[in-house]
Amino acid sequence: MERLIGTVSMGVRAPIIRQGDDIAQIVVDSVVQATEQAGISLNEKDVVAVTEAVVARAQGNYATTEQIAQDVHNKFGDETVGVIFPILSRNRFSVCLKGIAGGAKKIVLMLSYPSDEVGNHLVDLDLLDEKGVNPWNDVLTEEKFRELFGYRVHPFTGVDYLAFYKELIQDAGCEVEIILANDCRAILDYTKNVLCCDIHTRARTKRLLKAAGAAKVYGLDEIMTASVNGSGFNENYGLLGSNKATENSVKLFPRNCQPVVDAIQKGLQEKTGVKVEAMIYGDGAFKDPIGKIWELADPVVSPAYTEGLEGQPNEVKLKYLADNDFADLRGEELKAAISDYIRHKDQDLVGKMVSQGTTPRRLTDLIGSLCDLTSGSGDKGTPIILVKGYFDNFTK
Template identity: 35%
Template sequence: MPKLPDYIGPLAFGVKMGVVVPGTDLTGMVTSALKQVNDDELLDDRDVICVTESVVARAQNNFVSVDYVAEEIRAKLGLKKDSMVGVVFPITSRNRFSLIMEGIARAVPEGEVIVQLPFPCDEVGNQIISEELAETFDYVAGLVRYDELDAADCRHPITKVNYLQMYQEVIEGQGAKATIFLSNDPKRILEFSPDGVIAADIHTREKTRRKIKEDLDNCITLQDLCSEGENWCEWGLLGSNMSANKRLKLAPREASAFAREVQQSVLEATGRKVEVLVYGDGAYKDPSSGIYELADPMPVFGATDGFSGRYREGIKYKYVADVCHEEGKSVEEIEAHLAEQCRVAYEHNHIMTEGTTPRRVEDVIASLADLVSGSADAGTPVIVVKGILK
């Protein structure tokens, strides 16, 4: 296969590999696949190698059981079997949170789990109740109990799942009492006098914890759970996913160290100096469903040093071309001017960069990789991105 011609701009393609299981030499596996890419003249210096977090965590055997999660919760919050625990702002997701909820309920099998959800959507855009119904409530001070709602109003418009009912059934299935209500004020959970609270949101977790700790010190986040021990991750339960046999797959631990290891291995095998990142969910919003894809704490769990302080930015080609055309420049003169301007470093607020809001380059690349690999998994856990890093 010939080398890509010079007229091809930035692109990304997936690399197929075999099944990854606990104990797999993932660095060797990725390196072997990329050596073939290099042999086919499709790998260059400054390419970005994106490895999905799921295979990194799986190779690390980074799994925890629901029983272990329950033990962690009891220990971190000092709970007894008949305690009352609050859960504030969990996302509504079977894959992401149902087993976590089971672990919470298993921690207090003779007690009560109080779940507070925001409305009308959770923090990643999953609809909890319709916008029309939400408009009848007080967005700031409102508190609506689940048993006061019509179950039909709580069905997700796409999955058709009633997540409030599902969470209630999960809790009661462990023997605990379930109390579920809606409110956008995290401090409303304190009206139920819980013994401890889990701030279960992802991106706003520290803000939520800070507000709750003004009145109740016994409050933790998901990041505080499963962050130490035999199987652990610095992100705790953030970024975890449902796995087989009542287990949760944690996010990969020390992902930057893995990225640097792959970078060195690829250099030794191919002579190519590439950058490497470990990616999770892409950071984008579905315009049709309103769902914000980023259920992981961030798009990139770890990366090599070449991304530090870099932003995806540049001049606004369309604006510059229009200005040059109005000035009477020829097509050749416009192209020459554009090429010259691309070499100029402008401030973020300069008119030449108008409409190109700077974003961390690793977040952009990780989002692109996630779109290429797909949430349903295209069998390509490694994505090669070319032409973005200069």
């Protein structure tokens, strides 16, 4: 009988992960137990994914605000530091900012507007139009922002981020001045020493600042790249991808991840005889149309994955074939014609009309987003995701 179910993504429950746990073995054991309990089997090219959060927990990859403060002071000394383009997030940035403030005497905090890099809005674009503000050119002081827009809270968190970040910096014993601008070079009117906190635009920001005469330029990806007084660290991403652990510590993005996914793949093959693909995933990349947040606050969706997840989908658009090449066919004849077309499709469909609209993105970004949506970020207790049938097509 023809199989009628295609791709399935399911969460797999796991024990609470602690520092020192063998995360690869836990993933292997959890998947084997879950599939046995559910009465399902693993197939070639199924994907087993584990969230970066539990990998970092098992590694014990943490840093305290004191350790962050020490690294910031080592890099900037007693200079006024321009902290520019942070995202508006209590989970992602508040503890980092507390540590940064602990290592500086004065911070000039420059926020982008009307929203941060990942879509958290300080103010609506329509309101900027109403007030005659041009966000590409206008630099607003905190006072001017309040005069124009008053106190505005985030629709989901109920937080006024100007007030929240200002108080956080002051509580760390650091002087603070707040401005709002979208040209990174605006900070140079206040200080020549800059910490770039943007994620996906950080390389351009650093380049522009250095070309404009900045004295010291670092990014969050250059803070905590080596251990400070016994801390964790991430040599590639620094503080990028970190999350709040406690009020005074963050969990860093995991490091040395490739051995983890390789061990998961090997362990499952040894136990089941099936070669699956494995990956570590963080934030997916999808936009919420109401809150306007597009989610991706990690530096990458997947810091490590097995070889079979390299590349992009190579798919044809079924509706294009049905409406064009086989417009005169119906029923089983149409099904047979499309199936035959898929079996003999080109190995590289880039630029071909028949592939138009088939989501030309990397496999790891697509599958990672699926995993992130499946696991959620709350109390589901499923840090492991099993994706079955992702590489199937209409002919399978």
